[in-house]
Amino acid sequence: MRHQDRQGLSARSVLLAFTVVLVTAVVAGAVIAADTTATLRKDDIAAQKEPPPMPRVENQDLKRARNYPEQPPTIPHQIRDYQVDRNVNKCLTCHSRTAVEQSQAPMVSVTHFMDRDGQVRGAVSPRRYFCLQCHVPQTDAKPLTGNTFKDIDAVIKDTVRGRKGG
Amino acid sequence: MSLRDSVKTLWATLTGPAKHYSLGFLTFGGFIAGIIFWGGFNTALELTNTETFCISCHEMRDNVYAELKTTIHYTNRSGVRATCPDCHVPHQWTDKIARKMQASKEVWGKIFGTISTREKFLEKRLELASHEWKRLKANDSLECRNCHNFEYMDFTVQSKRAADHHARLLASGEKTCIDCHKGIAHRLPDMANVGKQ
Numbered sequence: 001m002r003h004q005d006r007q008g009l010s011a012r013s014v015l016l017a018f019t020v021v022l023v024t025a026v027v028a029g030a031v032i033a034a035d036t037t038a039t040l041r042k043d044d045i046a047a048q049k050e051p052p053p054m055p056r057v058e059n060q061d062l063k064r065a066r067n068y069p070e071q072p073p074t075i076p077h078q079i080r081d082y083q084v085d086r087n088v089n090k091c092l093t094c095h096s097r098t099a100v101e102q103s104q105a106p107m108v109s110v111t112h113f114m115d116r117d118g119q120v121r122g123a124v125s126p127r128r129y130f131c132l133q134c135h136v137p138q139t140d141a142k143p144l145t146g147n148t149f150k151d152i153d154a155v156i157k158d159t160v161r162g163r164k165g166g
Numbered sequence: 167m168s169l170r171d172s173v174k175t176l177w178a179t180l181t182g183p184a185k186h187y188s189l190g191f192l193t194f195g196g197f198i199a200g201i202i203f204w205g206g207f208n209t210a211l212e213l214t215n216t217e218t219f220c221i222s223c224h225e226m227r228d229n230v231y232a233e234l235k236t237t238i239h240y241t242n243r244s245g246v247r248a249t250c251p252d253c254h255v256p257h258q259w260t261d262k263i264a265r266k267m268q269a270s271k272e273v274w275g276k277i278f279g280t281i282s283t284r285e286k287f288l289e290k291r292l293e294l295a296s297h298e299w300k301r302l303k304a305n306d307s308l309e310c311r312n313c314h315n316f317e318y319m320d321f322t323v324q325s326k327r328a329a330d331h332h333a334r335l336l337a338s339g340e341k342t343c344i345d346c347h348k349g350i351a352h353r354l355p356d357m358a359n360v361g362k363q
Contacts, residue, residue, distance in 0.1 A: 061326040077325060081237050083349055088357040090349070104330065 055141035064138070067151050072134035073106075079137055084130060091131045092124065211266065217249040223276060226250070229287050233352045240351075253309045253351065254298070261305075292355035299344055307343035314343070 043049045059078045066073065082090040094103035112128040113120045150158070184192060213219060221227040231250070234240045239248040256262050274280075281287040281294075302309065316336060321329040335341040348354060 059325050077327060081350070083354055086356075088349065088354045093346075102335070105327075 055139035058138045058140060067149065075135050075137040077137070079132075084132065089124075089129065089131070096124070211262075214266070214269075215251045215255055215262075217251070220250040225276070225281050225287065229281075229284065230352050237351050248313070248351070252312070256305075256308065257312060288355075292360075295348075295352075295355055296360075299348065302344040303342060310343040310347070 057078050057080075058076065061076050063076060064074055079091075084090060092108070093099055094105040095108050097107055099105070100107045108124060108128075110120060112124050113122075115121055115125050116127070187195075217231075221231045239253075241247070256265055279286075281290055316332075319332065321333060324332065331346070335346075336343070348357075348360075
């Protein structure tokens with residue numbers, strides 16, 4: 001009996017699973033047809049699209065504004081072939097505490113010398129060693145999508161204006 | 167005939183005047199043979215001065231040459247590239263011969279497999295790199311300057327930071343190319359103690 005029971009159950013669950021899959025497929029199809037899916041791909045999936053030209057890395061050496069105070073500054077120069085591994089950190093050959101006199105580059109901030117307890121150490125902390133985890137160069141590529149980001153000044157201004165109006 | 171006798175005969179032949187050959191034949195023959203031997207020597211020397219020769223050994227092909235391939239000295243917008251001897255062999259003849267004599271040590275290394283595996287190579291990399299840094303430091307980065315001539319550098323098309331450094335440190339002779347541009351063509355070894363002695 002038990003054996004039969006189990007068989008009956010498994011047949012039912014297969015049917016259920018099939019229905020779920022079918023419904024999902026129909027819904028997904030409707031969503032794709034409605035083109036509400038956020039995707040950067042506008043071409044047919046089988047077509048080989050012509051790739052856009054490689055953007056150029058900005059190399060102006062000009063500091064850029066930050067969108068919020070905690071934002072890691074972006075790198076204003078080329079970093080082609082910069083070696084950052086356990087042997088050497090090419091970034092630090094200019095940005096380290098001792099190198100800045102010669103290089104006149106900004107020194108890595110003191111937060112980079114802190115361990116996770118906030119204790120300032122003698123050298124850049126291992127968790128802050130890989131510069132490119134936070135700092136990146138910028139290219140002249142056009143943004144693929146828009147965004148509605150407002151920085152804090154704009155938010156405050158809007159709020160103040162809203163209060164005055166209301 | 168004993169060895170002593172044969173040496174004596176040879177000495178007599180070499181020191182005595184020619185019996186069968188005319189002075190003209192010996193002069194012109196010597197001249198032509200000279201051209202052939204000197205040409206042959208130089209051709210053989212130049213053959214060892216090509217990248218194909220360098221990367222015919224796996225030590226060079228799989229380590230330093232493989233690393234060079236991603237750098238700007240191998241691939242760039244204008245397609246001008248540096249080959250191994252451009253940077254590692256002096257162009258002046260006397261310096262070149264001196265370097266080639268040093269390179270006989272590399273033949274020894276090849277025979278005994280000094281850097282026959284990647285691990286052995288990495289182990290020795292600091293020492294090998296130090297030799298090159300020392301050489302370039304001593305000759306004021308001559309091999310860099312064979313192409314990158316300071317006289318013709320246009321600071322206005324360099325990035326601000328590069329122009330500043332070249333004007334401040336290179337122009338004054340305070341630094342030479344290799345002081346800042348280490349590891350531009352190959353990966354660097356552990357640099358923790360470099361320049362701190």
